[in-house]
Amino acid sequence: MAPTKCATCPLRSRPLFKTNTDEEIAFINEMRRGTLKFSAGAQILSQGDDDSDLYTLYSGWAFRFKELEDARRQILNILMPGDFMGFHVSPHTGAPYGIECLTEVEVCVFPKRKLWDLFRNHPGLAYDVTWLTAHEEGIVDDNLLSVGQRSGMERVATIVLAVYKRARQLDLVQDNALDFPLTQQHIADMLGMSLIHTNRVLRRLHRDGVFTLARKKLRVHDTRALRSLAAWAEAPVPKRPLI
Amino acid sequence: MAPTKCATCPLRSRPLFKTNTDEEIAFINEMRRGTLKFSAGAQILSQGDDDSDLYTLYSGWAFRFKELEDARRQILNILMPGDFMGFHVSPHTGAPYGIECLTEVEVCVFPKRKLWDLFRNHPGLAYDVTWLTAHEEGIVDDNLLSVGQRSGMERVATIVLAVYKRARQLDLVQDNALDFPLTQQHIADMLGMSLIHTNRVLRRLHRDGVFTLARKKLRVHDTRALRSLAAWAEAPVPKRPLI
DNA sequence: CGGAAGTTTGACGTGTGTCAATACGAGTGG
DNA sequence: CCACTCGTATTGACACACGTCAAACTTCCG
Numbered sequence: 282m283a284p285t286k287c288a289t290c291p292l293r294s295r296p297l298f299k300t301n302t303d304e305e306i307a308f309i310n311e312m313r314r315g316t317l318k319f320s321a322g323a324q325i326l327s328q329g330d331d332d333s334d335l336y337t338l339y340s341g342w343a344f345r346f347k348e349l350e351d352a353r354r355q356i357l358n359i360l361m362p363g364d365f366m367g368f369h370v371s372p373h374t375g376a377p378y379g380i381e382c383l384t385e386v387e388v389c390v391f392p393k394r395k396l397w398d399l400f401r402n403h404p405g406l407a408y409d410v411t412w413l414t415a416h417e418e419g420i421v422d423d424n425l426l427s428v429g430q431r432s433g434m435e436r437v438a439t440i441v442l443a444v445y446k447r448a449r450q451l452d453l454v455q456d457n458a459l460d461f462p463l464t465q466q467h468i469a470d471m472l473g474m475s476l477i478h479t480n481r482v483l484r485r486l487h488r489d490g491v492f493t494l495a496r497k498k499l500r501v502h503d504t505r506a507l508r509s510l511a512a513w514a515e516a517p518v519p520k521r522p523l524i
Numbered sequence: 525m526a527p528t529k530c531a532t533c534p535l536r537s538r539p540l541f542k543t544n545t546d547e548e549i550a551f552i553n554e555m556r557r558g559t560l561k562f563s564a565g566a567q568i569l570s571q572g573d574d575d576s577d578l579y580t581l582y583s584g585w586a587f588r589f590k591e592l593e594d595a596r597r598q599i600l601n602i603l604m605p606g607d608f609m610g611f612h613v614s615p616h617t618g619a620p621y622g623i624e625c626l627t628e629v630e631v632c633v634f635p636k637r638k639l640w641d642l643f644r645n646h647p648g649l650a651y652d653v654t655w656l657t658a659h660e661e662g663i664v665d666d667n668l669l670s671v672g673q674r675s676g677m678e679r680v681a682t683i684v685l686a687v688y689k690r691a692r693q694l695d696l697v698q699d700n701a702l703d704f705p706l707t708q709q710h711i712a713d714m715l716g717m718s719l720i721h722t723n724r725v726l727r728r729l730h731r732d733g734v735f736t737l738a739r740k741k742l743r744v745h746d747t748r749a750l751r752s753l754a755a756w757a758e759a760p761v762p763k764r765p766l767i
Numbered sequence: 768c769g770g771a772a773g774t775t776t777g778a779c780g781t782g783t784g785t786c787a788a789t790a791c792g793a794g795t796g797g
Numbered sequence: 798c799c800a801c802t803c804g805t806a807t808t809g810a811c812a813c814a815c816g817t818c819a820a821a822c823t824t825c826c827g
Binding site: 396 | 590596614620621654661674714
C-alpha cells in the first residue's frame with residue numbers, strides 16, 4: 282500500500298533516490314491527487330488519450346509502447362518503481378504512446394495543470410522533472426542502439442543485463458534472482474524480433490548457463506558472460522530525483 | 525551569420541516558434557556565451573566528453589548518435605535549426621552520445637552552470653527546456669518504432685517523410701525540394717540497415733517515382749504514396765519553444 | 768478438470784547482410 | 798582542360814539471420 286504522506290514514502294528512503302527538501306516534499310504531497318491501482322494488463326494510458334494525468338510509478342512494473350494500425354507493437358522502455366510517466370508534448374493531439382501494466386501496479390497521480398505551479402515555485406522539482414525526462418530518453422537511446430545495431434543474441438543479453446541492473450538498484454534482487462513479469466512476447470516486442478526467434482535465443486543462452494528465465498523468475502548465473510555478449514559499457518549510477 | 529542579440533534572432537520570428545517575453549529573451553541573450561561555427565563532419569560533442577556545454581542549433585544540420593566499440597553506429601535523431609542540444613543526465617560519467625555536423629553549422633553556446641539560474645528565475649524557460657527534451661524523446665520513440673517494427677521500405681518512406689515535414693516547417697522546402705546533406709550511409713545508420721540494402725530500397729522508390737534523392741537534393745513527388753508506404757499518422761504541429 | 772495463455776521445436780521461405788567489383792561525382796593539382 | 802583521386806553510389810552473386818507457418822507441449826488458473 283502506498284503511504285498517505287510523501288514524507289514517509291518508503292521509496293524515497295532508498296539510497297537510489299536523492300533527497301528533497303521538506304518544503305519540496307510537502308509540495309509533492311499537496312500536488313498528488315491520490316493513488317490509483319491497476320491490475321496486470323490494464324492500460325494506465327492509451328495511445329491517443331488526451332488530457333491525461335502525470336504519474337509516478339509506486340509499485341509494480343509497466344511498459345511504454347507505440348503501435349501501428351496493423352497491431353505491430355514496439356515497447357519503448359520498461360517502467361519500474363520511481364519512474365515518472367505521462368509527460369509528453371502533444372497534450373492536445375493525444376498521447377503518442379500507451380502505458381500498460383505488467384503486474385499489479387500502484388501509481389501516484391498528479392494533475393497536469395498543477396505542473397505550472399511546480400515550475401513556478403519549485404525550481405528544484407522542475408529540474409527533477411527535466412532530469413527524469415532526459416533520463417528516460419537516455420534509456421530509449423540505448424534501446425534504439427540495441428535494436429538498430431545489435432544481433433539477436435546481443436540484444437537479449439543487453440536487455441537482460443539492463444533489467445538486472447535496474448532491479449538490483451531497486452533492491453529487487455535476492456540470490457541473483459528476481460521476479461520478472463515479461464513474457465517472451467514482451468521481450469520480442471521490445472527488441473524488434475519475432476517471438477519465435479526470441480525464444481530460440483533465450484534457449485541458447487539458457488543452455489549455455491548464462492541465465493535461466495522460467496516461471497516469471499530471472500536468475501543470472503554468469504554476469505561476466507552476459508556483459509561480454511552485450512558489449513556493455515559500465516557506468517556509475519547517479520542519484521535520481523523522485524517526484 | 526548569427527545575430528548579436530537574441531531579440532533580433534531571425535529564427536525566433538518564424539511562425540514555427542512560440543514567442544517568449546522580452547524578459548525571457550533578455551535572459552537567454554545574457555546566458556548565451558556566444559556562437560560557434562563547425563564545419564561539416566566536425567563533432568560538436570563526442571561520446572564520453574564530460575563537462576560539455578548546452579547548444580541551440582542556429583543554422584545547418586547535425587545528428588546525435590551512439591556507437592559501439594567495433595564502430596557500429598546508431599544515429600538517434602537528426603538535428604535542425606532550433607534544436608536544443610547537450611542536456612543529458614550523466615555530466616560526470618561523460619556524454620552518452622555524440623553530435624556530428626552534416627553541414628557547416630552555427631550554434632549558440634550556453635554554459636551548463638547557468639542552467640540553475642534559468643530554472644530558478646525563469647520557470648517559463650525551464651518548462652521550455654523540459655518541453656524540448658520531451659519533444660526529442662518523442663522523435664527517438666518514433667525512430668525506435670520504425671527500426672523495431674517496420675520493414676526496410678517502410679523505414680525509408682517514414683524517415684523521408686519525417687525529414688520532409690520538418691524541413692517544410694522550417695521553410696526549407698521550395699518546389700517540393702530541399703537540400704539533403706545525408707549520405708546513404710547516414711540513412712543506413714539511422715534505420716539500422718546495411719548501406720547496400722538501403723541503396724536498393726532507395727533505388728526502388730526512385731524507380732517508382734515516389735521521390736528522387738541525388739546530389740544532396742531531395743525532391744518529393746508523391747507524398748500520398750510516401751504516406752501510405754509509411755503507415756503514417758497525421759498530427760498537427762504545436763508551436764515549439766526556442767531557447 | 769478444462770481451457771486459455773505461454774513456451775518450445777521443426778521445416779521452410781525470405782528479407783536483409785556480406786563480399787566484390789564497377790561506376791559516378793566532386794575536388795585537386797598539373 | 799585534362800588526369801587523378803577519393804568518397805559515394807550502384808549492381809550482382811551468394812549466404813545467413815531471422816521471420817513465418819504449423820503443431821505439440823507446458824503452465825496457469827478458474
